[in-house]
Amino acid sequence: MTDILLLLIGATLANNFVLTQQPAVYPLNSAAGKLRSVIVLAAITSLVLMLSSVGNYWVYNFLLLPFGLAFLRTVIYLLVIATLASLSGVVISKTAPEFSRLSGLFTLLITTNAAALGLALVNDNNSSSFPATVVYGLGTAAGFSLLLILFSVLRERLMFVDVPQPFQGPAIALITAGLVSLAFMGFAGLV
Amino acid sequence: MLQVVLACVPGTAALWFYFGYGVLINLVWLCVLAVGLEALVLILRQRPVLVYLRDYSAVVTAVLLAVALPPTAPWWLGLCGIFFAIVIAKHLYGGLGYNPFNPAMVGYAALLLAFPVPMTRWLLPAGVTQALPDIGTSFALFLDHDIHTGIDAYTGATPLDKFRQHHALLVSEFWKGTAVMGQWSGVGWEWVNAGFLGGGLYLLHKKIISWHIPLSFLLAMTLLAALFYDGGSSQSHGSPLMHLFGGATMLGAFFIATDPVTAATTTRGKLVYGALVGSVVFVIRAFGAYPDGVAFAVLIGNLAAPLIDRCTQPRTFGHSK
Numbered sequence: 246m247t248d249i250l251l252l253l254i255g256a257t258l259a260n261n262f263v264l265t266q267q268p269a270v271y272p273l274n275s276a277a278g279k280l281r282s283v284i285v286l287a288a289i290t291s292l293v294l295m296l297s298s299v300g301n302y303w304v305y306n307f308l309l310l311p312f313g314l315a316f317l318r319t320v321i322y323l324l325v326i327a328t329l330a331s332l333s334g335v336v337i338s339k340t341a342p343e344f345s346r347l348s349g350l351f352t353l354l355i356t357t358n359a360a361a362l363g364l365a366l367v368n369d370n371n372s373s374s375f376p377a378t379v380v381y382g383l384g385t386a387a388g389f390s391l392l393l394i395l396f397s398v399l400r401e402r403l404m405f406v407d408v409p410q411p412f413q414g415p416a417i418a419l420i421t422a423g424l425v426s427l428a429f430m431g432f433a434g435l436v
Numbered sequence: 437m438l439q440v441v442l443a444c445v446p447g448t449a450a451l452w453f454y455f456g457y458g459v460l461i462n463l464v465w466l467c468v469l470a471v472g473l474e475a476l477v478l479i480l481r482q483r484p485v486l487v488y489l490r491d492y493s494a495v496v497t498a499v500l501l502a503v504a505l506p507p508t509a510p511w512w513l514g515l516c517g518i519f520f521a522i523v524i525a526k527h528l529y530g531g532l533g534y535n536p537f538n539p540a541m542v543g544y545a546a547l548l549l550a551f552p553v554p555m556t557r558w559l560l561p562a563g564v565t566q567a568l569p570d571i572g573t574s575f576a577l578f579l580d581h582d583i584h585t586g587i588d589a590y591t592g593a594t595p596l597d598k599f600r601q602h603h604a605l606l607v608s609e610f611w612k613g614t615a616v617m618g619q620w621s622g623v624g625w626e627w628v629n630a631g632f633l634g635g636g637l638y639l640l641h642k643k644i645i646s647w648h649i650p651l652s653f654l655l656a657m658t659l660l661a662a663l664f665y666d667g668g669s670s671q672s673h674g675s676p677l678m679h680l681f682g683g684a685t686m687l688g689a690f691f692i693a694t695d696p697v698t699a700a701t702t703t704r705g706k707l708v709y710g711a712l713v714g715s716v717v718f719v720i721r722a723f724g725a726y727p728d729g730v731a732f733a734v735l736i737g738n739l740a741a742p743l744i745d746r747c748t749q750p751r752t753f754g755h756s757k
Contacts, residue, residue: 395739401742406529428738431736435724
């Protein structure tokens, strides 16, 4: 039980995927907009992250490993993630029509979110057990959502800031992401 | 802003008394650098230099970073830290009033990650050590000369750092066997904290800061510390008094967390923000990798402040919610 809890805290705060492994910085920077749509994006990304980490676990252990096809895993994982992401797009446009205009963008952001792929690869490399895979997926999803929401509100504030010309746009966003990562270093050693 | 510098005097004086001239050297060096860098950036951006320098915000940043640096800090440590604080954390965002993160704490956190060894080389306080480094030795340390000979006689782990390693000892046994532990917390540190508490109360009296952030900061920390105190067993994370008067608690609660630019601004938001920062400080001290966590906790609080403000917006007068 303690192990599982530590894994969850670790994935959310101490080893936050976005900040320590940096595969998911892109959607962080592109997701500006109304708080409500950012929360919806965070929720859907979380769902896809969790489903795809579980799905990829099954695919790896019951399909790729027995047939000796582990070298195909990157391509297969991307296929699983893209399928899940498009499915989520369909689900959004059916259940929440007010976001249907954004569902294409969401699908794109989730598919290109390297956190999903990175998560699956990290799980293989650690040869995680099934419960550990689920919890790690949950923690990564929570950590990603937390950052996405905090960062989008912060970026809204940055829009009114008098940034020197050479640093405007993505430059200051990346510097901000760096400073956020600096802050999260404080959680090092929690696990 | 000059009032803030004035309010730092008692705490800084206590630091000087217990840790020697290094504190003053850091203070002067960082103030000079901060004003210089601020002027340089203003000239580069073609802004009126004197107008902006007169708000003394650069000096406040320098003072807050200087009292956080160890008194043995060499000159380049302060230079790197204040560069991070003034240029990156403040002026890349457009200067005073725009920066999302507290400049002094960005400088401190960056230094702690980049140069962990000089950043943790604290002196033993007066009263525990035979003698503090005299003014000549302090200057030699500042100029980065001669570091390896003799300095080991003066340095030692800070009380909070020591306490993390009390392992199998009961708190009372640990207290008796450890010279740097004083009445409630570390020798010297209790007075440093008392000094900053006094300065903080002066700021409250002058209505420069409001009571919300310091109170909820200290309350959250006290509650958590009491919860994990464990009656002083070998698993204890220390008494609330040790946490309140140890490390950078009072400096953080009254001087750093209350920065009007980077903290939450609504009334309820301030209470949430203070409690968040106070809790994170305790969590880092008790369970994290660092002996003290004020800098990181304030940065986490800064990150959360816009969202806290958003969620605690007061009802507009005359409108229902």
